[in-house]
Amino acid sequence: xxxxxxxxxxxxxxxxxxxxxxxxxxxxxxxxxxxxxxxxxxxxxxxxxxxxxxxxxxxxxxxxxxxxxxxxxxxxxxxxxxxxxxxxxxxxxxxxxxxxxxxxxxxxxxxxxxxxxxxxxxxxxxxxxxxxxxxxxxxxxxxxxxxxxxxxxxxxxxxxxxxxxxxxxxxxxxxxxxxxxxxxxxxxxxxxxxxxxxxxxxxxxxxxxxxxxxxxxxxxxxxxxxxxxxxxxxxxxxxxxxxxxxxxxxxxxxxx
Amino acid sequence: xxxxxxxxxxxxxxxxxxxxxxxxxxxxxxxxxxxxxxxxxxxxxxxxxxxxxxxxxxxxxxxxxxxxxxxxxxxxxxxxxxxxxxxxxxxxxxxxxxxxxxxxxxxxxxxxxxxxxxxxxxxxxxxxxxxxxxxxxxxxxxxxxxxxxxxxxxxxxxxxxxxxxxxxxxxxxxxxxxxxxxxxxxxxxxxxxxxxxxxxxxxxxxxxxxxxxxxxxxxxxxxxxxxxxxxxxxxxxxxxxxxxxxxxxxxxxxxxxxxxxxxxxxxxxxxxxxxxxxxxxxxxxxxxxxxxxxxxxxxxxxxxxxxxxxxxxxxxxxxxxxxxxxxxxx
Numbered sequence: 001x002x003x004x005x006x007x008x009x010x011x012x013x014x015x016x017x018x019x020x021x022x023x024x025x026x027x028x029x030x031x032x033x034x035x036x037x038x039x040x041x042x043x044x045x046x047x048x049x050x051x052x053x054x055x056x057x058x059x060x061x062x063x064x065x066x067x068x069x070x071x072x073x074x075x076x077x078x079x080x081x082x083x084x085x086x087x088x089x090x091x092x093x094x095x096x097x098x099x100x101x102x103x104x105x106x107x108x109x110x111x112x113x114x115x116x117x118x119x120x121x122x123x124x125x126x127x128x129x130x131x132x133x134x135x136x137x138x139x140x141x142x143x144x145x146x147x148x149x150x151x152x153x154x155x156x157x158x159x160x161x162x163x164x165x166x167x168x169x170x171x172x173x174x175x176x177x178x179x180x181x182x183x184x185x186x187x188x189x190x191x192x193x194x195x196x197x198x199x200x201x202x203x204x205x206x207x208x209x210x211x212x213x214x215x216x217x218x219x220x221x222x223x224x225x226x227x228x229x230x231x232x233x234x235x236x237x238x239x240x241x242x243x244x245x246x247x248x249x250x251x252x253x254x255x256x
Numbered sequence: 257x258x259x260x261x262x263x264x265x266x267x268x269x270x271x272x273x274x275x276x277x278x279x280x281x282x283x284x285x286x287x288x289x290x291x292x293x294x295x296x297x298x299x300x301x302x303x304x305x306x307x308x309x310x311x312x313x314x315x316x317x318x319x320x321x322x323x324x325x326x327x328x329x330x331x332x333x334x335x336x337x338x339x340x341x342x343x344x345x346x347x348x349x350x351x352x353x354x355x356x357x358x359x360x361x362x363x364x365x366x367x368x369x370x371x372x373x374x375x376x377x378x379x380x381x382x383x384x385x386x387x388x389x390x391x392x393x394x395x396x397x398x399x400x401x402x403x404x405x406x407x408x409x410x411x412x413x414x415x416x417x418x419x420x421x422x423x424x425x426x427x428x429x430x431x432x433x434x435x436x437x438x439x440x441x442x443x444x445x446x447x448x449x450x451x452x453x454x455x456x457x458x459x460x461x462x463x464x465x466x467x468x469x470x471x472x473x474x475x476x477x478x479x480x481x482x483x484x485x486x487x488x489x490x491x492x493x494x495x496x497x498x499x500x501x502x503x504x505x506x507x508x509x510x511x512x513x514x515x516x517x518x519x520x521x522x523x524x525x526x527x528x529x530x531x532x533x534x535x536x537x538x539x540x541x542x543x544x545x546x547x548x549x550x551x552x553x554x555x556x557x558x559x560x561x562x563x564x565x566x567x568x569x570x571x572x573x574x575x576x577x578x579x580x581x582x583x584x585x586x
Contacts, residue, residue, distance in 0.1 A: 013530065014551060016553065026394070026398075094363065095367065120395050121394055123375075123376060123391075123393060123395070123533065125376070126373065126375060129331075129361075129364050130367045134367065138445040139364070141360045142356060158515055159356055160356050160514070160515075161518075162509075163453055164453070165449060165450070166448075166449040167448045169446045180498070180501065180502030216372035216405050216406045217403070217405060218402065219400045219402055220400075220401045221400065222398050224397075224398060224399075227558055228558075228559075231560050231561060231562070235565075238571045238573075241571055241574075241575075242574035242577070243578055245546065245578075246578040248546075249579075253544045254522075255465070255523045255544075
């Protein structure tokens with residue numbers, strides 16, 4: 001099986017984020033990491049390759065710094081990587097990101113495309129589904145298990161309220177992968193060394209520009225959410241805080 | 257004729273999803289601001305009763321899209337059917353509840369229409385004739401006001417709990433229900449099997465009055481014990497955010513959030529939980545939220561009644577002692 005894994009670099013979970021001058025995006029210069037569900041998507045692709053053979057290709061779109069995501073994927077076992085490299089890719093909506101990916105892989109023939117189920121920055125939860133529609137492929141979202149079947153694949157979808165559902169579908173297909181589908185591996189030293197010699201294809205914005213249109217949705221303003229709740233902050237030494245909190249639990253919240 | 261807002265409600269086996277009422281309430285609120293009319297659509301098979309139930313709300317009409325191909329959800333059939341409905345009715349705005357099913361087909365539907373979806377909205381703003389949708393970004397650290405950059409139909413999905421379902425206004429008379437016939441060019445490619453649950457849930461957190469919930473801030477599996485001691489001292493249940501259950505540090509049935517249980521205890525004590533949207537939707541109904549987190553900008557503090565900015569490993573041990581003392585004295 002030949003599998004493409006769409007991966008995104010996002011700010012680290014505990015990175016302190018500040019608004020930029022325009023108030024429409026965050027300031028650069030924070031620490032970044034692989035979007036968590038994308039790491040699970042990569043792991044699942046590597047496991048499928050180990051079972052069935054084939055090839056795993058990682059793709060990302062973003063500035064030069066995003067190459068780190070691909071280096072990590074190669075070190076963990078991806079065979080090659082594609083980098084849609086330009087600062088402008090960060091500002092694309094889900095439709096345009098999917099169009100850019102589709103344009104970058106137009107000469108490839110994948111059996112499966114994996115994405116994480118959503119990103120920690122925009123949180124659209126759309127790019128994989130849109131990509132499937134652009135390619136004319138079926139898709140399934142929030143996948144917790146995947147096996148080959150005689151006619152294609154059988155996947156386990158997570159539904160709400162603790163329900164699941166198996167879906168049989170033909171290949172090629174796009175799957176959005178849920179965190180926790182597997183256990184992540186660490187890159188080995190030898191893997192990190194080998195990664196340096198693996199192919200990494202850079203795709204410039206100009207090469208996919210003709211596939212893009214102006215964004216259909218636009219962030220007018222980004223801001224720290226207004227608080228709707230009155231919060232009382234407890235301060236002092238740990239033992240002071242413990243005493244104050246117990247007093248609240250007992251006398252105001254009546255739970256003790 | 258005024259522009260139309262079309263609400264696509266969600267039903268499973270004739271039972272309407274609760275978030276559908278919230279989305280109708282959202283549409284009615286937007287209609288009050290814009291002067292647009294609100295219509296609803298129900299898609300599925302044998303949905304007559306569900307359509308009549310929806311028609312009890314204040315709506316101009318209800319479209320019943322009934323076909324055997326829509327009996328068991330597939331993205332192919334739902335996108336095909338709703339594409340035909342939207343093409344025929346040309347609503348200005350299409351609103352949907354942000355359910356797992358909608359997440360599965362709405363981006364596909366929008367792409368087919370050459371449009372986009374503003375997903376997972378928590379509210380809207382209407383000023384100077386401009387309609388903006390508010391959604392959370394960066395895991396709830398920021399909110400964004402997002403506008404459409406094209407003509408309609410515009411599409412947006414509303415998060416569970418963004419509006420109150422009981423505020424969906426009833427109509428003075430039942431809205432007319434019209435059936436809308438759809439055709440399918442091809443059989444759906446996905447073949448879904450029955451819904452099922454994993455092993456029986458060992459614990460029903462929805463009944464718990466006190467919940468001590470742990471997030472990434474707990475750092476290591478061995479530290480779960482500390483949170484468990486706090487839960488025991490309070491006489492409550494232990495729960496967790498998704499990453500903790502993904503790591504196997506607590507069983508999946510103790511997960512709170514969009515993919516876990518939705519709870520509304522008297523006390524929700526969040527230890528080292530940052531407060532990503534997916535977690536918040538599962539616990540924002542709590543009567544009181546106490547949050548302990550070392551990051552003063554953690555989104556959990558937005559909804560906390562009592563905030564403690566500090567290291568949970570410093571605060572929890574004396575807290576357990578104080579609780580024991582208080583209980584012993586009572």
